Amino acid sequence: NAGVTQTPKFQVLKTGQSMTLQCAQDMNHNSMYWYRQDPGMGLRLIYYSASEGTTDKGEVPNGYNVSRLNKREFSLRLESAAPSQTSVYFCASSGDRSINEKLFFGSGTQLSVL
Amino acid sequence: ILNVEQSPQSLHVQEGDSTNFTCSFPSSNFYALHWYRWETAKSPEALFVMTLNGDEKKKGRISATLNTKEGYSYLYIKGSQPEDSATYLCAFHPGNQFYFGTGTSLTVIP
Numbered sequence: 001n002a003g004v005t006q007t008p009k010f011q012v013l014k015t016g017q018s019m020t021l022q023c024a025q026d027m028n029h030n031s032m033y034w035y036r037q038d039p040g041m042g043l044r045l046i047y048y049s050a051s052e053g054t055t056d057k058g059e060v061p062n063g064y065n066v067s068r069l070n071k072r073e074f075s076l077r078l079e080s081a082a083p084s085q086t087s088v089y090f091c092a093s094s095g096d097r098s099i100n101e102k103l104f105f106g107s108g109t110q111l112s113v114l
Numbered sequence: 115i116l117n118v119e120q121s122p123q124s125l126h127v128q129e130g131d132s133t134n135f136t137c138s139f140p141s142s143n144f145y146a147l148h149w150y151r152w153e154t155a156k157s158p159e160a161l162f163v164m165t166l167n168g169d170e171k172k173k174g175r176i177s178a179t180l181n182t183k184e185g186y187s188y189l190y191i192k193g194s195q196p197e198d199s200a201t202y203l204c205a206f207h208p209g210n211q212f213y214f215g216t217g218t219s220l221t222v223i224p
Contacts, residue, residue: 042214099165105157
């Protein structure tokens with residue numbers, strides 16, 4: 001089982017460029033999430049998708065768009081990258097909607113915007 | 115935005131010492147409290163999911179307790195080993211999203 005697969009692992013962008021971070025899970029999970037991790041701050045939720053076809057804003061959605069392409073895949077798009085979006089991005093999924101559901105994380109994408 | 119606080123921010127202990135750290139969260143709208151272990155260059159991995167007031171969970175030398183009425187959880191590590199060095203995150207789960215604390219960075223000195 002691959003779990004949660006995230007690509008790319010590293011990316012350098014110039015201000016104004018666009019890019020899409022890809023995330024796929026093979027655990028048949030309903031919910032998927034995008035977080036960003038910045039020094040001195042906890043994981044902050046950008047967007048989440050509680051089920052295929054639905055997406056909702058998290059704490060820091062500005063400058064991002066998402067697509068829940070199907071149950072497996074949840075992509076994060078930066079339309080016009082800004083230096084403030086330099087961060088480490090994590091995709092996560094959770095599955096069974098039980099009270100004991102836990103998050104499974106991808107390996108992260110380190111993004112630098114120059 | 116919900117406030118989840120962890121203390122201390124970082125901790126250095128000698129191998130063999132026992133240690134504990136705290137997660138504080140809102141005492142209303144409680145659904146679950148998670149603890150994750152995050153090693154350098156890896157992804158966070160779930161340690162415990164705690165759902166009931168008074169819950170105690172244990173995994174080897176690591177244990178956790180939960181007080182939902184006052185809004186805190188403790189994580190304990192007994193006899194710390196160098197391989198316990200990691201950042202320990204807690205996440206408050208009111209049912210729809212997960213709200214993470216900033217973590218406690220633990221370094222165990224051999």
